[in-house]
Amino acid sequence: MSTETVPAAEPVSAPPPAGWEEARSRVYAVGLAAALPAVSRPLAETDGHTLAEPLATRTDLPAFPTSSVDGWAVRGAGPWRPVGRVLAGGTPAPLADDGTTVEIATGAMVPEGATAVLRVEESRRTPEGLVDGTPRPAPEWREPGEEAYAGEELVPAGTPVDPAVIGLAASCGHDRLLVRRQPRAALLVFGDELLTAGPPGAGRVRDALGPAVPAWLRRYGCLVRPSDVVGPVADTLPAHVAALRAALGTADLVCTTGGTMHGPVDHLHPALEALGADYVVNTVAVRPGFPMLLARLADADGRVRFVAGLPGNPQSAIVALVSLVAPLLAGLAGRPMPVLPHVTLAEPVRGRGAYTHLALVRVDRTAGTAQPVRHVGSAMLRGLAGADGFAVIRPGTSGEPGDRVPVVPLPLLPGERAW
8 A cells, every 4th residue: 555645635725816907808899799689779868878879960950941030031132021920830931022021039940032130139110110121141041951950960879878968869859769678786785784774883884885886887778676675685596696696587777785705704796696696896906995896697598798706895896897897888888998087196095015006085176187186995985975086096106296007987977077
């Protein structure tokens, strides 16, 4: 019998974390590949959606010549004999004879045969009751097609619908828009140590993410109903699997808080394995928020859903939202990858070695500068409440005053724009 000792198996090392920019590109690509279906919605119900096809005008804009002033539509040389009145919404008879005029209101259709529009404030009446004055050299009406020609593409597919787009669509003659279905999102809160009411104490902390994350998700255009927020989920593997399975039954995206590492009560990874999920990203080389993840599940019928694992520390969870969830949702909506604005640092921001540093900053929109805020520990929310976004300090660098750096804006209400 041999006495040779069999060496113990080497532990399998985890793959290195994805670079921050690589992770964003990766999740955007999988989101775009799973873009949500297009649906037709009445104009009044499209705010916050995304155009699924280009917005084109159904007619010339304007569709007919319209007066841009109150005055007189005249034919030939004056003085002119009044023969009628044209109000907005009416179709006037042609001006058939030289020396005639009709009173015209702003926005009214200019009658065929008119050679000029004389402003009312620049006109006068003669003792004979004629209208006299000198029309300005430039036409005082808007020509058909001045803004756009029939069939012209005005706004590309992938554009977020806001009140300006809705108004433009209405002016083009549209009653409905083809938009991407809004993603349905759910939130599972993990952690037996969490309180859902009252002040923290006796070793338990108040859950800050359960109330906050759904509001952030709504600002990204998700539908989140009160019944879609569940927790705290019991710190057992069966409870995690059951909660995830139930949420994935209706949601396109399930966000979870906590449990993204491999501690004694961190059950997210084994739960994802039990459900047959594939990792798109598993940890990201960013501080704070390193243990974030995004997993993908595909049904036999082709339906794709996603699980975003947000770290339990509140600020780290928001870093995961802006880093992974925002580009994923842009892809699902068929929008372009979000382009980050740049600002000038007003104060130094330290780097985090080989990791990207997302540093909370307040932006001076007038000066175009960013200043770091205080109280920015990964478990703190005080700094976040006074910030506009995260300055991106790339790996191996530090931010110095005067440096131009990208900023990841915090999610805004539909229709709001970053600086």
